[in-house]
Structure formats: C-alpha cells, structure tokens
Amino acid sequence: MAAVPESRGRGRFGGKPPGRGLSEQRLGWYLCAPAVVLMLAVTVYPMLQALWLSLQSYRITDPDARRFVGLDNYVLILSDSLWWQNVGVTVLITVITVAVELVLGLALALVMHRVIFGRGVVRTAILIPYGIITVVSAYAWMYAFSIDSGFVNSWLGLTNYDFFSQFGSSIFVICLSEIWKTTPFMSLLLLAGLAQVPEELQEAARVDGATAWQRLWKVTLPNMKAAIMVALLFRTLDAYRIFDNVFVMTGGAHGTETVSLLAYRQMISRTAVGLGSAVSVLLFLTVVLIALLFIKGFGTDLSRARGER
C-alpha cells in the first residue's frame, strides 16, 4: 500500500487535518475540470477564433483571396443601413415580447401560486409550450395565420388577408409565437420569486385594509424585485438572439431579418466567413452590453442566479 501523502490523523494545529484543504482543493478542481474545459472549448476558444476571422476578408468559395483587412469588415457592417435596420427589428421584437411576457407571466404566476384545485394540471399544461420545439411552435402559428390552411382569417372575418405580406403583421405573428412559447419559462421564474414573499406581510397589509391591487403593487412586487430582474435579464438575452421563429415564418422577408439571421445568412448562405464572424462578434458584444446594463445599471443581483446563498 502506498504511503498516504498527507497525514489523515489529528493535525498539529487542531481542527482540520493538515493537507486536507489542499487535497480537497485538488479534488474539487479535478471534478470540475471536464465540465469547465468543455464549456471553454466551445465558447471562449471559438469566440477568439471568430475575432481573428473577423479581421480577414475570407470566403470559403474563394480561399486564395483570403487576406488580412483589419477592421474593414466592421466598418463595412456599421456603415451599412441593413445592419442598423436588423438591430432595430431585433430590439423591437425584444421589447414587445419581453414586456408582454412580463405582464402575462406575472398573471400566470399569480394564478399558479394561488390555485389549489387542479394545481398539478395547470403546472403540467404550462410546461408543454416550454418543452415544445420552437420550430414546431413557429409552424403552428404560421399555418394558423396562413391564407390556405389557417383559421384566423375566417374567425376574424378577414377574407384572404395575407399576414406574411408585410412588415407589421409578420412581426405580430412572430412575436405571438415567441410569447406563447417562452411565457411559461418567465412565469415559473416569477413563481419562484412569488413563493419567497413572506405571507405575514400580505396578511398585515390585508388587516390594514389594503385592496388586492394595492397589495400587489406595494407588497408583492417590491418583495420579488430580485426575481423579476433575473427573469427579465434571462429573457431579454434570449429574445435578442431570436432566430427560429423568424427563419421559419418569413426567412427575413419584408424587413423582418434579425441580427442572428444576418449572421447565419452571411456565413452559411453567402459563405462570407470574415463578414459573418464580424457580425457574430458584434452580436456577442451587444449581448455583453445588455448583461452589463442589467447588472451594473439596474443592480440585478446574480448571486442568487448563480445558486449561491
């Protein structure tokens, strides 16, 4: 039997045996290493690669013309009105969906929090949109609004109105699908926050004669601010990368192209690796900016989101 490198007996200094901290330290890192390496290998390394590629003019179809062009790709993108239009559309979709989801998600959370009869049924039902494939949700709503196979036109008494023939109505259907699919996630995050509002506070407010509306605004919401901010941060970042719904419903037609779709199109359809990478880097920087705004600007407390207590 090999000698144990550190003594397991009572330490000279009392309390923890000497060396235990060190071996525990090492074991901790060994256990985390595979997960950490994998997470870094698929995010940080490719991101650096993207940064490098974004400084080159490079198309897969024409590898000989590959050359270093510095910041030219960025200048090209930022001076193109298409980029700014796509950013505008993405921001519009993000603001609409996150705002509606917050209100609707809060309503759902309040009902789920208080309903006793049929609680399991409601929670099971709400998980179906959460679990369903986004592409499936996109098809469901697209066909519902389409002229040949849909029912919305006849229900609303609009004959042959083509929802996907123009910007406004296309965005409406895209947002509808996105909201339907992701509100359950928002409402479950809010439900967790709701469960932390002390019941005694509610009771005290009730005794003091506060109406249900006043209790919501003065007691419930202020006490779940942390949960609301975390839910908003997660959903905003998620909404800003919207891709699936737009891809399926319009493919970016009628000015509905979002930033993610632009990155995809440059890369896969046009095989412009340099330009596509530059769009990706810009998208990444925007997401970092949004996260910083939430954390520093609005004081979103992420220690709870990290699972620390």
Next chain:
Amino acid sequence: MRLRANLGLIIAACLIVMYALFPVVWMLMLSLKVDAQSPGFFPANWTLQNYLSVFRSGLFLSALRNSVGISLIATVLSVVLATFAAYAIARLDFSGKKLVLSMALAIAMFPTISLVPPLFEMWRTLGIYDTWLGLIIPYMSFTLPLSIWTLSAFFREIPWELEQAAQVDGATPWQAFRKVIVPLAAPGVFTAGILTFFFAWNDFVFGISLTASEAARPVPAALAFFTGESFFTQPAAQIAAASLIVTIPVIILVLLFQRNIVAGLTSGAVKG
C-alpha cells in the same frame, strides 16, 4: 366573496390550460386534414394519410433517429460531467467554486449564433462537420450550466450525515452510498437530464448550420427543409403530422416529471 374568488381562480386555471394546449390541438386538426389547402380550424374531411406519408419518408425517419440519438447521448454525458462538478461545488471546500458558477452563468447567456461561424470553420478542419459528435459537443457545453446549477442546488439539500449514520449502523460504504445517497440524489439528476434533453431536442441554430445531410440533421432542421412528397403538394399537413409526432415525447416527459421540471427550473435560476 370567498366562493367568487375561488370560481375566478378556477376559470383562470382553465384559461391557462387552454392557452397551453390550443396550438397543439390546432396542429392535430391540421395534421388530420385531407386537403391542407382548405381554410378552417377543423378538417372538412378527416384522414390519417399524412402520418403514413411522414413515416414512409426516409428523411423524417433519419432525422428522428438523429434527434433521439444525439439528444440522449448529449444528455447522459452532460449530466455525468455536471454531477462531478456539482458534487465538488456542493460538498468540497475549494477556491474555484465561485469561478465555476460565474463561468456557467456567463455561458448560459452566450448568444449561440455567434459561435456558428467559428464552429463551422473548426468542425470542417477537425472533420466532425455533419456528424453526431459535431452536435453533441455544443449541446453538452450549453446544457452544462443549467445542469450544474440544478444539481448543486439539489446536492446542497442532501443530508450527507445520513451516509455516516448508515455506516455506523453497520452498512458498508458502498451500501451507504447506494441505499442512502443515490435515492436522495436521483430526482436532481433526473431533473437535470430532462432539462438537458429539452434543450438538445429543441435546438435549431446548430442543427441547421453544423449539418449538411441526413447523416446528422436533427428533426427541427429537417422540418424547416421539408418540402413534401412532390414539388407541387403543400406540405403543411405533413409538417403538422411530423410536428405532432415529435411533440409526443415532450408531452410524456412533462406528464411524468412535472414536479421535477418545475423544481429544477425554479431552483436553478432563483434560489432563496
């Protein structure tokens, strides 16, 4: 007063159930239409033909095989790695704890589409473009954060003293682990697994950009490129049938594990 409030709650609960199920019922109706070109919610003429043609199309079956295989492998591997990390975070005293948790959070916020250009390039160089492995790797790294949070939240709640207590009562270390700790940890591991599976099953961005053929193309990507049996038929009803088929696993998992999923989503993200 009390009765009225209760009635209101029950009506609200019914509305939520309708909200959740309505598009699914609509897809079912669409998939049963003989003529997808006919407007209206209910089919004028009912048929199961669309399901038959979907199952007869080799494209859908290969996509289904890819999706099931890739999602299951990614789920198992991701949960195993996350279990190691979460055990270290919940049980051991080591300095990297905060760093690992912060890194996981940062990666959960990462815009996946940003990685498409570099991964496309890297995977082609490494020769894993359009393979199962090429999708399993990104699925694992993007589900690890959620699994690590969920599991470390679960592991922190486990009364680990019970393991020693069992050994004092005469159990061997292995028995103590298997009979005491495994049953306590299993629900957490299951939860992490389901959430991981949902992510992999749902993914579209990697599915369309890192595959090029039936060799690895998963269902969501195949649906988006599905054109029907012939160029002239509108594939709406068949897409609806295929969509419904791939929604069935989601519904089964939700029905079986509703409690675990809710606990996982809420403990992982907002824990008081």
